[in-house]
Structures are given as C-alpha cells and as structure tokens.
Amino acid sequence: MRSTPRLPLSAAALCALALAAAACGSGSEPAGTAAAPGRSGFTPPKIEALKSLGASEGQVNLVHWAGYAEDGSNDPKVDWxxxxxxxxxxxxxxxxxxxxxxxxxxxxxxxxxxVSASGDASLRLIAGGDVAPVNTALIPNYADVFAGLKDKPWNSVDGVSYGVPHGRGANLLMWRTDAVKPAPDSWSVVFDPASPYKGKITAYDSPIYIADAAVYLMATKPDLGIKNPYALxxxxxxxxxxxxxxxRQLVGEYWSDYTKEVQAFKSGDSVAGTTxxxxxxVAKADGAPVEVTLPKEGSTGWSDTWMVAAKAENPNCAYKWLDWIISPKANAQVAEYFGEAPSNSGSCELTADPKHCETFHATDEDYFSKVWYWTTPIAQCLDGRTDVTCKDYAEWTRAWTEIKG
Incomplete structure (x- = not known):
C-alpha cells in the first residue's frame, strides 16, 4: 500500500530507477464483496488454483514495483x-x-x-476475482518462507493462500540525534500537540497513515477499544x-518522495517523523545524524505478495517466477537491493552484507509481532465485529484530503 517510491539502498540504484509512487492508490472498497463475509471480511469468487504444472509457455508478463524484477538494464551487476x-x-x-x-x-x-501486490491491492484483486488461489505445493521454495508471513489477512482468505510473500518492513520513527533529545521511544514526539519540534515533524503522505494514528491511539486511548488499526x-x-x-499543526512537510525525506533530514528541515x-x-550514508526505532506503541508496516492472475495466459511460467523470486539467492538479491527483510529463511546467508538481515530484523518475529502490516480497510470490520460497520478505504481517502486541507 505504498504511496511513495521505495527505492533501493545504493546511490547507483537511486539514480538508475525512476522515482515511482508506490501502493496506496485511491483506495476504493474491494469490488465483489460478498454479503456473508469470511474471516477476512468478504467471501472471494470461486476460482480454482492450478492443480499441476505443465510445460513452460516461453514467457511471463509481470506487473511489479520498481526494483522487484531487475534484469541488469538499470545496473549490470543487479540481475536476477x-x-x-x-x-x-x-x-x-x-x-x-x-x-x-x-x-x-x-x-x-x-x-x-x-503481480507483486501490496496489502490494499491484494485484497481488491482477490475480492474482484482478478487473481487465483495459489497451489503452494507447486512452489517448492514456499516451504522456507518465514512462518510469520504465511496465511495472513493480506495474502490469504480463510486459510487459502493467494500468493507468496516477497519481503517485509516496518514503518519506523526517525529523528536527528543532534536536535531531538532525549532519544524518543514513542510516537508521542510526532503526535503530542506540545511537541517542541513543531514545524519540523514529517509524516507519510497517504491515507493509510490514518492507521499510524490508530496504532498510537490503541496504546494511549484504550477506551476507544481499537483492536485493529485497519478496522475503525x-x-x-x-x-x-x-x-x-x-x-497537521506540527507537520512541516508530508513526504511522498523518498529522496526529499532524505534531504529534509540532512538539512534539518525535518527532525522527527515516520520512515x-x-x-x-541512505540518510546516514549521506552524513545525516539520524537514528530509528520501532516505538513502544508498535507501528504499521508492509509485506508484498506475488500473485497469479485468475486468467493467466502463462500460468506455468508464472508459477516458476513465484518460486524463483522467493528462492534463497534471488530473494536475498532483491531484498538487499530494494531495502527490506527477505521472505525466505535461507536468504540471510546469501546477502552481500552479512548484517543485512540483522539490520532489517528478518528473523526477529518478536520485532514483527509489533508491526501491523498494511491491509485494506473494508466495511466489514477486519477485527471480527459484526454489530458495526467500519470505514472503508474510500472513506479513508476522503478523510485524508480533509486532514491535509
């Protein structure tokens, strides 16, 4: 559900890839929502998963985020x-x-x-009948995907997998160590109206940022009864x-451009915010005195999913791609190039930087247990309530426009 470019770590890659706005689009409610919801809030159309693999068709047509399918054209050294x-x-x-x-x-x-779908796209694609369930038995490398990424609300419905996890990451709190003291451990530094950093707070420019506020309220306003930041x-x-x-009175800039946030923290125009x-x-490599933390209240985050079209013309090659992109070596390459934790448990031994998985907490399930991965808000409350209606993503989008003014 990204609405900003998530670009690779290296300076060369930053220049090579065009800045692409990422997932959180207009966020319309998933089409085809059934009247009798399943665990995920809707019952998807009945579509059969592939039962067996056949001969390769000779090609596969992919839709993906920048940096997910590198063929050496951006950087000859980056090619899986x-x-x-x-x-x-x-x-x-x-x-x-x-x-x-x-x-x-x-x-x-x-x-x-x-397609490499983020949480909002994945649910819309499932509900709309655009993607099919995935037969994970035909994807050998699925066995080595971290258990914490399997059978999740954004990639499965009622125990049926609709894709393979690509990678994951958390939305963190970043601050300039020379300006923000003591080191913060709470989102209060960006939400407290008495914050001394008024005008130098930065926030993520997307309707899904409403979930960040909900995570903070879960911890600070328990009387609201929020159990899931996407079910409000x-x-x-x-x-x-x-x-x-x-x-809004504290925010100096909403960031939707990867490089602009780096520049804002380098110049000191921003001293604290989500990242x-x-x-x-990248900011540290460019000399900015910054640190990050996963605040005590927890945070939002992402996990993207490779999914197969319901009417794929090249399903055999599509399955081969899904198996390849989560294979240890390829998954290590894309995770390191892009800047995220890999999904394959065997990838950590193959990254060029031996500390990559430590930096991105790839094996730390306790760390990710504090992360609420982006999931499309829909009218059927995702926390299981049936006596109320929750706000869908279209409502979130309208509210975000009002919030920013």
Missing amino acids: VTPFEQATGCQVNSKTAGTSDEMVNLMKTGEYDA DDRQFQAAVDLLKQQ WQVIAN
Whole structure:
C-alpha cells in the first residue's frame, strides 16, 4: 500500500530507477464483496488454483514495483531476471506500476500473469476475482518462507493462500540525534500537540497513515477499544482523524518522495517523523545524524505478495517466477537491493552484507509481532465485529484530503 517510491539502498540504484509512487492508490472498497463475509471480511469468487504444472509457455508478463524484477538494464551487476530466463525458458516481460490503483487496473486488462501486490491491492484483486488461489505445493521454495508471513489477512482468505510473500518492513520513527533529545521511544514526539519540534515533524503522505494514528491511539486511548488499526468504526475513525488534524499543526512537510525525506533530514528541515529502514540507511550514508526505532506503541508496516492472475495466459511460467523470486539467492538479491527483510529463511546467508538481515530484523518475529502490516480497510470490520460497520478505504481517502486541507 505504498504511496511513495521505495527505492533501493545504493546511490547507483537511486539514480538508475525512476522515482515511482508506490501502493496506496485511491483506495476504493474491494469490488465483489460478498454479503456473508469470511474471516477476512468478504467471501472471494470461486476460482480454482492450478492443480499441476505443465510445460513452460516461453514467457511471463509481470506487473511489479520498481526494483522487484531487475534484469541488469538499470545496473549490470543487479540481475536476477536473466538467470531465471536461462533456467526456465520463460522470457520476462515486465511492467513497473506506480500505484496500487494502476496495478489493479493493469491486472483487470487480462494482459498480465503475475503481480507483486501490496496489502490494499491484494485484497481488491482477490475480492474482484482478478487473481487465483495459489497451489503452494507447486512452489517448492514456499516451504522456507518465514512462518510469520504465511496465511495472513493480506495474502490469504480463510486459510487459502493467494500468493507468496516477497519481503517485509516496518514503518519506523526517525529523528536527528543532534536536535531531538532525549532519544524518543514513542510516537508521542510526532503526535503530542506540545511537541517542541513543531514545524519540523514529517509524516507519510497517504491515507493509510490514518492507521499510524490508530496504532498510537490503541496504546494511549484504550477506551476507544481499537483492536485493529485497519478496522475503525465511526467513533474510532473520527478519533484518528482528529488526532491527525491536530498533528497537521506540527507537520512541516508530508513526504511522498523518498529522496526529499532524505534531504529534509540532512538539512534539518525535518527532525522527527515516520520512515523506512532503507531511508535511514541512505540518510546516514549521506552524513545525516539520524537514528530509528520501532516505538513502544508498535507501528504499521508492509509485506508484498506475488500473485497469479485468475486468467493467466502463462500460468506455468508464472508459477516458476513465484518460486524463483522467493528462492534463497534471488530473494536475498532483491531484498538487499530494494531495502527490506527477505521472505525466505535461507536468504540471510546469501546477502552481500552479512548484517543485512540483522539490520532489517528478518528473523526477529518478536520485532514483527509489533508491526501491523498494511491491509485494506473494508466495511466489514477486519477485527471480527459484526454489530458495526467500519470505514472503508474510500472513506479513508476522503478523510485524508480533509486532514491535509
């Protein structure tokens, strides 16, 4: 559900890739929501998973985020597509998407076989019948995916897998160590109206940021009864919106450009706000005195999922791609290049930086137990309540426009 570019760590890669806005599109409610919801709040159309693999079709058409399907054209040293083509005979035709809405719309054309969907796109694609359940028995490397990423609300429905996890990361609190003292351990530094850093707070520019406010309220306003930051009834939603309107007076800039946040922290225009580990790494490499933490209240985060089109013309090559991208070596390459924790438990031994998985907490399930991964808010409350209606993502989008003014 990213609405900003998540670009790779290296300076060369930063220059090589075009800045792409990532997932959180307009956030319309998932189409095709059934009247009798399952565990995930809706019952998806009945679509059969592939039962067995056949001969390779010779090609596969992918929709993906920038940095997920590198073939050496951006950097000759960064290429996990060519080895896949050589090993499988499946030529990769790829399309980089800029937003989740674009990704969903592209998949609806029927021209693509597989997609790397974030949490909002994945649920919309499942509910709309655009992607099929995935037969994980046909994907050998799925066995080595971290258990903490399997059978989750954004990649499965009622125990049925709809894809394979690509990687994951947390939305962190970053601050300048020369300006913010003592070192913060709470989101209060960006939400407290009495924060001494008024005008130098930065926040993520996306409707999904409402969930960050909800996470903070879960810890500080327990009387609201928030159990899931993506399942907000009228009262809970209004509390989150009110908190963000109050925060608006503190925010100097909402960031939706990866490089601009780095520059703001380098110049001191921003001294505290939400970020990703990879951004902190780049800022540090550029000389900014910054540190990050996962605050005591917890945080939001992401886990992307490779999914197969319901009417894929090249399903065999699509399955081969899903198995390849989560194989130890390829998954290590993409995770390190992109700046995230890999999904394959065997990838950590293969990263060029031996500390990559430590930096991104790849094996630390206790760390990720504090992360609420991006998931599409829908009218059927995702926390299991059936006596109230929750605000869907379209409502979140309208509220975000009002919050920013």
